[in-house]
Amino acid sequence: MTKSQLIEKMAEIGGLTKKDAENALSSLLQAVQESLAAGENVVLVGFGTFEVHDRKAREGHNPRTGEKVQIPACKVPVFRAGKLLKEAVNKPKKKKSAKKSS
Numbered sequence: 001m002t003k004s005q006l007i008e009k010m011a012e013i014g015g016l017t018k019k020d021a022e023n024a025l026s027s028l029l030q031a032v033q034e035s036l037a038a039g040e041n042v043v044l045v046g047f048g049t050f051e052v053h054d055r056k057a058r059e060g061h062n063p064r065t066g067e068k069v070q071i072p073a074c075k076v077p078v079f080r081a082g083k084l085l086k087e088a089v090n091k092p093k094k095k096k097s098a099k100k101s102s
Contacts, residue, residue, distance in 0.1 A: 036077055046084035053078050 001009070003025070011021035032050055035042050042050040057073040081089075 044082070046082045048082040048085055049080045051078050051080070052076070 007018055007021045007025055010016065010025060011018045014021065014024075016024070032042050036050060036052050039052065041052075052075050055074050055076050058071050060069045060071045061067065062069055
């Protein structure tokens with residue numbers, strides 16, 4: 001699903017205009033980004049948690065030359081899915097019943 005498809009879906013579900021849905025999505029993304037940049041976790045109960053992890057410096061290899069390269073330490077955003085989201089994703093889908101012609 002692309003961002004524009006998500007905006008359409010949000011507008012449909014929430015009874016919003018596409019412009020309002022786009023503003024809501026942009027605000028959410030900006031708030032999450034600013035919180036993570038400030039070192040805060042964003043917890044959406046049942047949906048999941050956005051947090052920042054520290055990645056240690058490590059040695060890598062240039063795939064073209066095979067030369068060893070030092071990769072510096074950095075922070076990486078991480079998302080951990082919540083219980084309700086995991087259950088929704090793993091819920092068995094209903095099978096379409098095939099109509100028998102007599």
